[in-house]
Amino acid sequence: MSETTSATEPQQTATQKYTAELAARIEARWQDEWERRGTFQAANPAGSLAGPGATARPPAYIMDMFPYPSGAGLHVGHPLGYIATDVYSRYLRMTGYNVLHTLGYDAFGLPAEQYAVQTGTHPRVTTEANMVTMRAQLRRLGLGHDSRRSVATIDPGFYRWTQWIFLKIFESWYDPEQDRARPIAELVEEFASGARPVPGGRPWGELDAVERSAVLDDHRLAYVKEAPVNWCPGLGTVLANEEVTADGRSERGNFPVYRASLRQWMMRITAYADRLLDDLDLLDWPEAIKLQQRNWIGRSEGARVEFRLDAAGGEDDKIVVFTTRPDTLWGATYMVLAPEHPLVDRMVPARWPEGTREAWTGAAPTPAAAVATYRRQAAAKSDVERQAEAKDKTGVFTGAFAVNPVNGERIPIFIADYVLMGYGTGAIMAVPAHDHRDFAFARAFELPMRCVVQPGDDRGQDPRTWDDAFVSHDARIVNSSGSDISLDGLGVAEAKARITAWLAERGIGEGTVNYRLRDWLFSRQRYWGEPFPIVYDEDGVPHPLPASMLPVELPEIDDYAPRTFDPDDADSRPETPLSRNKEWVEVTLDLGDGPRQYRRETNTMPNWAGSCWYELRYLDPDNDERLVDPEVERYWMGPRTTGGSGGADLYVGGAEHAVLHLLYARFWHKVLYDLGYVSSREPFHRLFNQGMIQAYVYRDERGFPVPATEVVEEDGGFWHDGQPVRRELGKMGKSLKNSVTPDEICAEYGADTLRLYEMAMGPLDVSRPWETRAVVGSYRLLQRLWRNVVDEATGEVVVTDEEPDEETLRALHKAIDGVRADMEGLRFNTAVAKVTELNNHLTKRGSVPRSVAEPLVLMIAPLAPHIAEELWRRLGHTESLAHEPFPVADPALVQDPTVTCVVQVKGKVRARIEVPATIGDGDLEALALADPAVRRALGDAQVRKVVVRAPRLVNVVPG
RNA sequence: GCCCGGGUCGCUCAACGGCAGAAGCAACCGCCUUAAAAGCGGACAAGUGCGGGUUCGAAUCCCGCCCCGGGCACCA
Structure with a gap:
């Protein structure tokens, strides 16, 4: 920093005014400090992440839907849900909860692979680069994640357990009598002992390996079957029913889908149809999503x-x-x-x-x-x-x-x-x-x-x-x-x-x-997915690999591009990229009866596999022995009430996963529950769908989008380069030339302003248009807040030690009361309004008592954490406010001692009288009837009825 | 066609059946400034998509329409 200070531009002013530059410095400092202090690390009751916080505080598990690391970079719509869960998590942390909040990456699958193919780079390279970019973009927003728990589906340490769960599903069958999944070994035992008749009538002992395998395949929850499936030549892979739109095209890419009879892996999700349906009643989910699941199951x-x-x-x-x-x-x-x-x-x-x-x-x-x-x-x-x-x-x-x-x-x-x-x-x-x-x-x-x-x-x-x-x-x-x-x-x-x-x-x-629901087609003819932990012997009988051989790592190959076809070539047939790699496919293994030749399964799993269970791995990410320690799972996800479903306390994401991810994840979770690996019957107890941030699209006369930032509004119309353009509301995206990135907004105003604006612009569940020029409103709020605590010329703290006047005290406690209720109800837009109101009151008041400034800073901390931490520090506190108790309202100060009572005559307001808040109906009625304005309005008319709602309203009905 | 959401100042959004307004943006008027921007202050602004009904009282509840968004759609 320069030593010279010019007279016209004092350095102090420049450094102590809440500008984007100052915000950026504050934000970077606190992000580093949170990381260094491990502020958002959540303690487990056991294992590698164990800590005392787990016993001292009740648990709260807050989740965002698993993102895939997009190569296109984020726009301001993407972090909306992440900011909301962060605000909520920070609030819960300040109200005494041990909060688990992290974010991992769903990095396998078509989108990542398509991006890799487009750019001609190996998907691992592009995906990992994208993850780095996205992590940096999100870190800039100050999201309080426990980074120790961030997992990625493409890590062998993660997909080892995806494969492990697959094996458990493969080695299970559904017992309709007990209405649960059981190990297939128990079924074999029943067949062998004669306790259960063998289909076909011959004794179990007389069947050869191929015949036994066929019988068991009819029971396994994961099985190979020749069946009509959705073949999508344009993508070069088969698809699940849920991935095909009503008009017979692929949801991703919009290619035609044909029926083809192929031998594919299936998941027997139909065995769970009734439970998937019935247990919806245990869930705190939007009715619309429950309805979509009910319709999809179609009982x-x-x-x-x-x-x-x-x-x-x-x-x-x-x-x-x-x-x-x-x-x-x-x-x-x-x-x-x-x-x-x-x-x-x-x-x-x-x-x-x-x-x-x-x-x-x-x-x-x-x-x-x-x-x-x-x-x-x-x-x-x-x-x-x-x-x-x-x-x-x-x-x-x-x-x-x-x-x-x-x-x-x-x-x-x-x-x-x-x-x-x-x-x-x-x-x-x-x-x-x-x-x-x-x-x-x-x-x-x-x-x-x-x-x-x-x-x-x-x-x-x-x-x-x-x-x-x-x-x-x-x-x-x-x-x-x-x-x-x-x-x-x-x-x-x-x-x-x-x-x-x-x-x-x-x-x-x-x-x-x-049921309308059919079994879930689980194999894909793609490279970028989890390999199946399955090998085939010379008779074509599938053998599960023992857990000790996991993970089956995806071989690093150059020829990873899927074999795609003319999208309309219905007669084409899939080819798996992994099958091209002979030395990987052909293996000699000892699976218990000596070394033998086997052929590996060359299909890969769909990208839903990792997201079917990742919520469990967040809990215990380093566990090498188990997918999750049962004690840890019970602590975070076990039922909070008797007979409750259990599951994460809050799950925020878009409604587009209504019947895909959310149905599959519920299915896997129930299998794990049946087999005794988890104590929760459902993965996500409360679900909240955030709305979409939309953006205006401007199209010229040909209908092509023009860059939204270059459009000017004049004379009630919109113009680009002197030409009139049409405005419509649409999605935000590069192709529509209306993308706004969080990086731009952070650079211009800071992350706290962006967070505040995104939360203030409307209710979380409603879609609404982005308006960059309105962001300044949130910026001004933070500037006024800053000035209420810090003198921007000298940098000195300006709060006073005076006792606040009663009006200010009441304004504070009303704000606390309202903000708490809004935070709990995820109504962050109204919470921001209440904080603004209090801050405006203080601004007008002229001086700010410390006893009001401190709770105000704490209240805004979940929304704008960096500036709040900075002010808290300047107010003389040495610890982060992340675990500081959230202010508690004094009920006596939430309500005014006197209120304005409205007196109506026939529903029309005729008078307003100040009355004590505690006034009784009788006294209030007498007061109202005595009011001169009321008497005037009544004239000669008789009073037929008087409705009294003390202390706010009296309605006199003349007769 | 069916099922969900949603229509409130110019815009984004508030409002336990009880004074239509919490908040922000924009435009407007001031203050500050040599000036502009930024900042600060102030005032203006809709009777709640339309038509009925219930009620002492309806943005809110009920019925019928209109518009916008989303989902489902030959599932026997």
Whole structure:
């Protein structure tokens, strides 16, 4: 620093005024100091991170959703949630909690790999560089993370445990009787001892290794299966259902997705469908997210019903359908199978039956030809096309008939793509009178309809005159009588129960529950993911590697790019990058019966794997013996109440993970719970979805975005380079040329200003537009706060030792009371307003008593921690205020001794009177009625009624 | 089409069924300054998307619409 001090520009002024430069110095100093002191280290009750804080204070576990380290760098929208959790964590720390808050990196997966491929650099290099950048950007914001606990999914020390959990899942099965996962060894024992019958009927001892493996694969929670999967040639990998959008494209990259039958790893998440559904009730989550999970799981109760095939050759094949409306069985006038239903080939007769209508045949000479043609057409159709054509039903007659079990009627069987192989049994009974889709199909193919539910309107019972099906669950059944059963006159619910029982008695049906949720496709044909800890022997039987061989490290190879294809090439097939590496794939291992040749699994895990359990590793990141010490897990995540779900106390993130990450993580957590590794039934007890920070996008006349910073507002319009531009609200991002980075804002105003502004701009859960020019408001608040404590000319502390006047004292305690409530409710915007209000009061007052300045500094500390620490230090304290008790309001000072009572006459305000806050209803009424303005307003009218809400309001109703 | 959110001064946002205003931005007027910026101070500003209803009293509760955002959508 220069020694010379010019007269016109005193050095003191320059250094003691709260400018961006001073803020930057203060912020850097405190960030260093927090790091040096380990201020935000949270003590565990045991293990390497054990400390006394764990027993002295109650635990609070605050989490942000696991970010992937973006190569594009952060914009101001990204840290919104991180700032919010930091504010909340700092608040909790000051109210006596042992707070665990950290942030790690979800660094495997498609985004990281795509960025690497784009830049032509190995994903490990780019990902690690991105993590360094992101850590630096976030450190600049002063986030109080316990950096010892920051994990990255790509570290072998982390994914060793991801693989370990995979093995546990692989070596488990779901026991529906005990309703939990159990080790597969216990199932083998039951098979071996005969306690449980072996599927197929042969004794366990007689099965060879391949047969045993096949039997166990049908039970394992992680298993390999040949099944129709979502193949995305443009990405070169298969995808989970959750990663495919409703219109049949990949969520990432928006490429077409095709159905292809491939041998892939699956996770038996369907075994947990009911628990994933039921346990939502234990969670403090937004209803919207719970609803999305419920919809995704899609539990529906109904019945399976068997329809006998009425084949000319007398074959006794049965078609099993799932229906939610068994009560409408009498209305079933035809059947529909999914085009790829396996029974179709067996049922088609050699030629069209007598009297087959032309429209049913698809103009084909034989049923087999019609089926083949239709199947080809259906397979060629993308999901998008199918969606678009949903209203125009297509299909062909198979030439076969089935028998309706309730009335013996012979009904034709069709195939049509509106029936999906993947849902239910892939076959339906069609009740055109009471189902919109069946109605449309029946109209198109001139199929008969029968009304079996009495319409609630005046349309009558003849479906031929209807415009659409009549669908209701609140109506009476009609036209539904057989020789030994009748549903006529019953309500829907009762009719369902009656017919289900009738079907069950005859062994041709049963009540059942069906789910929309399917098993989770878990393998990806990508390089940048966790390798599976699985090897195959020469018979193709998968063998789990022992835990001692973990981690199976990802080999460092140059040829890591996925084999991608023309996005529209439906016939392409995936190739795993790891399979190119022969010396890695072929291994000799001793898995217990001597050294043998094995072949490694060359698929990798999806990027969801690491985020399925990372919340557990934060707790005990250095543990080499276990994924987490049970005592440590119980301390941080165990149920806080009897029967509670347990899990992190707060989880903040975007709503876009409603059915992906949040469903998968819940599933893994429940498996670990069943196997006894965790005490919590759920990973995240409270979930909060933060809104998005939006930004204005300015487009020129061609519709291209122009740089938002170059746009000027004039004459009520927006202009760029003299040309008019349109303004719209959108996301923030480089492509829309409206990105604002936290680095820019920090440089111009400091991190505390940025934090304060982000918290002040609106409620956390609401999306709102960013406005850079409004940031200065938060900056001014901090400057006024600074000046209330420090003389910016001399740097001297200016607080006084005077006793505050009563008004100031009341303002302080009202602020404390309000800020506490707002902090607890995550209403940081109103908390900032209350702090501002108090600070404005002090500014106007002229001098600031120390006894008010100190609690004010403590109150703003969670929001603007650096300036608060600096002022605290200057006020004479030597310790960081991070663990200083948050101010407590004196209830006597929160309420004013007198309040303004509003007196209304017929709801209109006619008078205001000052009354004691403790005034009774009677006294207040008397006072109000005596008020001259009230008497004037009443005039001659009689008083009919007086509503008194002491001490705030009296309403006089004249009669 | 169905299901969630949300419409309050010019803008972002507050308001246990009880005086429409906590706070910030912008514009405006002052103060400070040779001047400008910054800073400081002040005043202005909407009757709560529309139409009904309940109530002594509605931004708030109920019903029906409109607009914006998000999710789901041939799931039997």
